Amino acid sequence: MATATSVEALGPGDHACLTFSDPDERLDIVAAFVRDGLTSATKVVCVTESIPPERLTAELRDRGVPVADAIPTSQLMIFSTDESWLAGGELTAATMMDRIAGYLDEAERQGYTGLRLSADMCWVNRPIAAADQLPVFESEVGKFFGEGRLTAVCQYDREIFDAVTLAFAAAVHPLAVAAAVYYEDPVLRICRQHTPPGVRIAGELDLGHVEELTLALAEALRLDRDIELNLARLHFMDAAAVGAVFRAVAGLPAGRTMRVRCGGPVLRMLRLVGLPDLPGVVIAETPGDQ
């Protein structure tokens, strides 16, 4: 069974799965994985299926990944499934292994210390794909990790994959990456955001969870100089909860910033209480959620 870890802790030779239900959270973790690869002289290949390569590029750029520098030098390469696994026409475990060997050789030729592979696995559900090749691939690919040159995060969307496949994925990957969750129940989720670093909150936040919010903000401000408080998926926030944000901002040393990403009713409430006017607070307005 996979051991839970943070994306920042992944190193050469690690083979991790990322099972997700929130596409934003997946992109956040993938962006951190790509960013850490680019800063450690590693070649990074992203194979994307659920969103087109151009959109993945834009999503990475929005999260602060230097795609404009890394794509022209081909340190970062972003492919669709058709351009990578299916480029040879037939999709089998063997052709996928050949493809990865090719990426590894290319990384070595270009002088990179290794290869990071971000693989969106939902191609498995295409009619053309032979689902029986997935277990073969995930088992055989292990040999590349033993050499310590490959690091990979294979992404499984919980909405798409059946329970048996998800259990299989958890079993063949030594590691599972996930966002650090500070609090989660059916109404509210408070978790760490990796790119840009900060806190992401979804659902509804009120006086009952001020303590969790306070702890999450304090940790984010300990770990990073400037943070983003991502409230884009928050539908409701009350005065007690915003009080915790005011306290955190009041403790912000001069020159440090808290970017608050929000829209709709939450932004309206923040404006009513004057949060956007505080020194150090920058509002990044998103389309309203309601």
Next chain:
Amino acid sequence: MTSDQPVTAVPADASDPAGNGSGQVSVSLDQTFCADNLFALRNAVAAHGGSLGLPSARVADLVLLAHELASNSVRHGGATAAVPGRLRLWATTDPPAVVCEVTDVGPGLTDPDRAGRDPVAATAGDGRGLWIVRQIADAVEIVAGSSGTRITVTFLLSR
């Protein structure tokens, strides 16, 4: 007692809102609350706001207003599962408005006239609830006595 030009007839007796002879008042929501069910309370208020034909941004305002009143009762007014607070919502036709009334048995505000009038210091973690209520509401009436507190706010449908 304090009042910002009440724009509508408010039932004098909290236990008998519809029976005051105004002929236009009928309670559409009457729900008790404590700290554990504010989510359900917000959902109920949102549903009623939507049924009144309010645009979604105004429904969100009404929900925030009702929540802050209830939150105030939970935090300062002694509303608990054993002795819950009570929120009632009704529509009036002249002028077209929603009235939201929250009652609790807590000690009440020491200075109802001033409560929520002034912006709160940026360093404070608390005290913005009634400020928000006063920003959103078209009229606010606070009755604080030894037996508890009743806050009644008027929210005009067209604004």
